[in-house]
Amino acid sequence: MSFKSRSEVYDNPFGLPEQWVFNNYSGALEKFNFLRYLSNSLIYSVSTIIITIFLGSMLAYCLSRMNWKFKGFAMSYISMGLVVPAQVVIIPLLIMTRNMGLKGTHLGLILPYSAFALSSCVLMLYAFFRGLPKELEEAACIDGCNIYQTYFRIILPVIKPAIATQCVLIFMNIYNEFFLAFILAADDKIRPLTVGLLNFFVSIGVSHWGQIGAAMIITSLPMIMVYMFGNEQIENALTAGAILK
Amino acid sequence: MIKLTKLASGVVAIAMVFSLTACGGGNEKGSDSTKAAETSAAGAAQTSQATANDNERVKIKFLSLSADDNRNNIRDKYIKVNVEKEMPNVEVEYDLGGGGQDYANKLKAYNASGDMPDVWFSEQNLSSVVVEAGNALDLAPYVQKSGFDKKFKMQEVVTPDKDGKLYCVQPGADQYFTPRLWYHKDVFAKNNIQVPTTFDELIKVCETLKGKGIVPMSIVGKDGWTPNLHMLQTMIMAEDPQVALDLTNNKTDFSNPVVKSALGRIQKLVQAGAFAPGVTNIDYGPAVEMYTSGKAAMLAMFTWETGNLEKASPDTDFIVWPSAKDGNDANASIQFWGAPLSGYLVSANSKNPEVAANFAMFCATQDALYYNIEQKAPTALDTGVKVEGISPLLQKSLDQFDAASVKIPSMWAATFNTKMSAEISTLNSKLLTGKFSADDYIKAINPVWAENFK
Amino acid sequence: MNKFYGNKLAIFIFSFPALLLFTAFVIYPLFPEILISFQKNDGFKSMGYVGFENYFNVLRDPTFWKSNVNTFTIVLISTCMGLPISLLLALIMDRQGERVKRFFKASSVFPAILSVTVIAQMWIAIYEPQWGLINSMLRGIGLDGLAMEWLSDERTVVLAITAAFLWQYIGLNALLFYTGIKAIPKTYYEAAVIDGAGFFRTSLKITIPLLQDVSKYVLVLSVLGSMSQFAHVRIMTAGGPGDVSRTVIYQLYYKAFSASDFGQGCAIAIIFVLECLVLTVFINKFVAREKVEF
Numbered sequence: 001m002s003f004k005s006r007s008e009v010y011d012n013p014f015g016l017p018e019q020w021v022f023n024n025y026s027g028a029l030e031k032f033n034f035l036r037y038l039s040n041s042l043i044y045s046v047s048t049i050i051i052t053i054f055l056g057s058m059l060a061y062c063l064s065r066m067n068w069k070f071k072g073f074a075m076s077y078i079s080m081g082l083v084v085p086a087q088v089v090i091i092p093l094l095i096m097t098r099n100m101g102l103k104g105t106h107l108g109l110i111l112p113y114s115a116f117a118l119s120s121c122v123l124m125l126y127a128f129f130r131g132l133p134k135e136l137e138e139a140a141c142i143d144g145c146n147i148y149q150t151y152f153r154i155i156l157p158v159i160k161p162a163i164a165t166q167c168v169l170i171f172m173n174i175y176n177e178f179f180l181a182f183i184l185a186a187d188d189k190i191r192p193l194t195v196g197l198l199n200f201f202v203s204i205g206v207s208h209w210g211q212i213g214a215a216m217i218i219t220s221l222p223m224i225m226v227y228m229f230g231n232e233q234i235e236n237a238l239t240a241g242a243i244l245k
Numbered sequence: 246m247i248k249l250t251k252l253a254s255g256v257v258a259i260a261m262v263f264s265l266t267a268c269g270g271g272n273e274k275g276s277d278s279t280k281a282a283e284t285s286a287a288g289a290a291q292t293s294q295a296t297a298n299d300n301e302r303v304k305i306k307f308l309s310l311s312a313d314d315n316r317n318n319i320r321d322k323y324i325k326v327n328v329e330k331e332m333p334n335v336e337v338e339y340d341l342g343g344g345g346q347d348y349a350n351k352l353k354a355y356n357a358s359g360d361m362p363d364v365w366f367s368e369q370n371l372s373s374v375v376v377e378a379g380n381a382l383d384l385a386p387y388v389q390k391s392g393f394d395k396k397f398k399m400q401e402v403v404t405p406d407k408d409g410k411l412y413c414v415q416p417g418a419d420q421y422f423t424p425r426l427w428y429h430k431d432v433f434a435k436n437n438i439q440v441p442t443t444f445d446e447l448i449k450v451c452e453t454l455k456g457k458g459i460v461p462m463s464i465v466g467k468d469g470w471t472p473n474l475h476m477l478q479t480m481i482m483a484e485d486p487q488v489a490l491d492l493t494n495n496k497t498d499f500s501n502p503v504v505k506s507a508l509g510r511i512q513k514l515v516q517a518g519a520f521a522p523g524v525t526n527i528d529y530g531p532a533v534e535m536y537t538s539g540k541a542a543m544l545a546m547f548t549w550e551t552g553n554l555e556k557a558s559p560d561t562d563f564i565v566w567p568s569a570k571d572g573n574d575a576n577a578s579i580q581f582w583g584a585p586l587s588g589y590l591v592s593a594n595s596k597n598p599e600v601a602a603n604f605a606m607f608c609a610t611q612d613a614l615y616y617n618i619e620q621k622a623p624t625a626l627d628t629g630v631k632v633e634g635i636s637p638l639l640q641k642s643l644d645q646f647d648a649a650s651v652k653i654p655s656m657w658a659a660t661f662n663t664k665m666s667a668e669i670s671t672l673n674s675k676l677l678t679g680k681f682s683a684d685d686y687i688k689a690i691n692p693v694w695a696e697n698f699k
Numbered sequence: 700m701n702k703f704y705g706n707k708l709a710i711f712i713f714s715f716p717a718l719l720l721f722t723a724f725v726i727y728p729l730f731p732e733i734l735i736s737f738q739k740n741d742g743f744k745s746m747g748y749v750g751f752e753n754y755f756n757v758l759r760d761p762t763f764w765k766s767n768v769n770t771f772t773i774v775l776i777s778t779c780m781g782l783p784i785s786l787l788l789a790l791i792m793d794r795q796g797e798r799v800k801r802f803f804k805a806s807s808v809f810p811a812i813l814s815v816t817v818i819a820q821m822w823i824a825i826y827e828p829q830w831g832l833i834n835s836m837l838r839g840i841g842l843d844g845l846a847m848e849w850l851s852d853e854r855t856v857v858l859a860i861t862a863a864f865l866w867q868y869i870g871l872n873a874l875l876f877y878t879g880i881k882a883i884p885k886t887y888y889e890a891a892v893i894d895g896a897g898f899f900r901t902s903l904k905i906t907i908p909l910l911q912d913v914s915k916y917v918l919v920l921s922v923l924g925s926m927s928q929f930a931h932v933r934i935m936t937a938g939g940p941g942d943v944s945r946t947v948i949y950q951l952y953y954k955a956f957s958a959s960d961f962g963q964g965c966a967i968a969i970i971f972v973l974e975c976l977v978l979t980v981f982i983n984k985f986v987a988r989e990k991v992e993f
Contacts, residue, residue: 147709
């Protein structure tokens with residue numbers, strides 16, 4: 001749709017464009033600071049992935065393998081994160097990030113993102129840890145590894161496929177997230193793409209569908225690229241993970 | 246495995262490169278603005294604007310709508326450009342709030358966290374809540390001090406309320422916006438259709454057009470937009486303008502028989518097939534496009550689209566909404582969009598109230614300039630720019646506007662509170678399905694209306 | 700080994716940071732909301748405590764119940780129809796050659812990586828009554844009677860939104876199942892091959908039982924994900940026509956933000972969280988929990 005001129009979109013929405021209008025792209029690029037928003041989006045996604053995977057995998061391991069009293073409770077507790085609607089907690093969140101001096105910084109969005117991404121990540125990794133044979137740790141234990149060494153050297157590499165999948169999932173969510181970013185990232189310097197693109201998507205007064213289409217394609221492009229590139233890697237990771245067992 | 250690590254480091258590296266370039270960009274901009282600050286500080290010293298310390302720029306946070314072209318152009322081409330020249334001691338931080346519900350959410354979140362922008366633009370029903378919560382600054386003293394109030398052709402736009410307070414400054418462009426029924430002259434001529442002068446004729450025209458496979462009337466149906474903003478009121482005024490006036494003054498309620506027959510008229514339009522299939526899901530952009538592309542013969546829309554419509558389809562003309570009752574002259578009354586609290590407001594907690602108030606007045610002026618120069622439309626605020634080249638269509642509309650003896654403010658823009666707006670949107674959307682009775686409508690809305698003025 | 704798994708310090712180090720982050724940014728902000736649910740509050744200021752009035756109002760509101768029906772329709776369809784399809788896709792995917800597999804995977808995740816805005820706009824175009832894909836096709840094969848105003852008709856609108864939602868995530872769920880299938884050691888299948896078991900028997904007797912943990916994860920994710928359905932509804936119909944296609948979260952959003960009744964909005968949020976907790980407990984109780992040992 002994004003290669004069509006304004007009137008043509010309406011006459012002929014599904015066919016190929018009769019005239020290729022490339023200035024939709026330059027028009028869309030000119031109107032907003034694409035590179036800055038894109039880099040912000042990547043900063044948010046990558047940092048959230050790192051924090052969530054690091055903390056989440058540890059918790060998941062702890063929940064699935066170690067023996068402690070409040071394990072069951074902690075499990076239900078963390079799954080609550082899947083149902084807390086971000087729309088509702090937004091105002092306390094805003095106040096918190098301000099009080100912590102995180103307002104106007106990338107961290108002010110990364111921490112809430114990570115906290116919200118934890119639940120799903122822990123649940124999935126938990127499922128995978130449960131599938132791992134205990135012999136892995138037993139062997140390491142006999143070799144004299146302590147629990148930390150065992151975890152980081154032996155266990156983590158084994159669940160790489162699950163981690164890779166989680167990376168993709170988190171990336172997808174964060175890259176496309178709008179609501180939290182819209183309220184918490186008010187400063188233009190830290191806005192991600194979804195919010196930067198607002199001018200194109202909000203419908204009132206916007207009727208240039210060609211440009212909206214272009215903007216959509218441009219924003220989706222990094223996702224598609226990461227996916228095409230990452231797809232192979234995940235596939236490799238998956239097979240490798242299976243062979244290990 | 247190794248590849249995965251490579252990928253990850255690659256992504257991180259790319260992110261870092263991007264962030265570096267972003268920082269680089271930021272720095273350049275920063276040095277630019279410091280340069281601008283230097284020159285402007287020098288300029289300020291020369292003109293002996295020695296009110297404040299010249300070297301210190303006052304920071305103003307400004308939140309504005311960013312979802313429609315008018316708002317974006319006003320901000321980017323007028324406010325941003327001219328503030329450097331006219332208010333050199335002010336450094337503006339722009340916060341883009343999107344539009345509609347997003348904008349309201351943002352303002353609410355800021356309000357709840359005590360973090361209001363210094364100056365913002367909002368429409369009546371949002372502003373009124375902020376004012377009620379005590380978060381808006383009374384601008385009356387600043388307006389009088391600067392003589393801003395003397396610049397208005399319509400004094401009511403800057404008249405303080407009964408408590409002597411004025412919470413909002415506006416350009417006075419809205420007051421001239423009024424809903425019209427636009428139509429394609431060519432389509433009417435080709436199908437041998439006369440312009441309708443009564444509501445019954447309008448129904449006949451719709452039926453004829455529908456029979457020829459043309460969408461008779463394009464409206465914005467999503468969320469009941471067109472009925473919300475004007476069609477309900479239009480249909481009330483088609484029978485008895487006084488009822489609309491009474492509603493805005495809280496002298497009657499929705500059980501008034503005129504309201505019921507007005508709802509009945511909208512239903513009649515639905516049943517006559519006046520609107521496009523799936524109308525409850527048609528957005529603003531597509532609705533206008535449906536008309537300009539010629540798929541629809543008529544369009545129910547405010548005059549703020551005049552320029553665009555003329556440009557997109559030269560055979561465009563408009564009629565005033567036809568009367569539904571003998572003896573009610575459709576030309577005698579008119580509804581206008583403006584509302585006392587639709588414009589620029591200043592936070593009561595602003596650290597620099599005077600500068601913020603001046604900035605708000607500056608914004609209102611830029612807003613008016615935009616309408617005078619770019620839209621060739623008059624504003625109640627006299628900017629000193631003579632509006633030239635008013636298009637014949639707009640002139641025709643303005644003449645009719647001036648000639649109308651009864652001018653009634655839009656209920657949606659000036660009267661409904663947020664709850665009322667939300668509920669009536671739901672009901673209007675239902676009404677457009679044609680399967681919702683006027684009685685149910687009235688039963689549902691009256692309790693909400695009873696609380697509207699509380 | 701018990702000493703290994705019972706290391707108190709290690710448990711603390713492993714669990715505390717995540718729980719702290721989670722509590723601070725997800726759970727803690729809920730408390731002010733609980734307070735607000737007992738207030739008359741318009742989102743700008745509180746007008747005093749009103750006890751359970753908000754809760755009563757919510758429970759008396761027919762729209763709230765309708766939004767529940769809609770939400771559970773979406774949940775039911777995506778669990779009872781969506782998940783089996785995803786599982787089947789995963790099982791088939793597992794049996795294909797490398798190239799087909801790659802194609803399968805690429806096309807299954809593709810919808811999920813696009814933003815909801817893009818997806819929703821695309822489906823709006825597909826459902827468009829005059830020139831939309833579905834109606835054009837129906838008319839093309841002479842079924843004019845079936846051409847409907849999909850997103851404006853109260854009979855079809857919820858199903859139409861569910862279809863868009865399903866379409867976006869069915870492939871992703873399939874991929875999650877597939878990751879689980881991949882993790883099953885090959886030795887299990889060797890026995891089946893010797894027995895001469897076919898696709899169905901192998902799947903039914905070996906693959907599916909061994910997928911328990913992953914299945915549960917996908918199930919919880921899918922149930923809770925469709926419970927919280929909001930974005931598609933907001934973009935595709937704005938809950939319309941009228942209030943016909945509102946989900947619980949949309950109703951929450953409507954009350955709290957559109958109608959400026961933040962108190963009722965928060966009450967809905969609390970009720971919603973409770974509903975979800977009950978559901979999660981239900982799933983945990985009835986979907987087997989015993990550990991599968993490979």
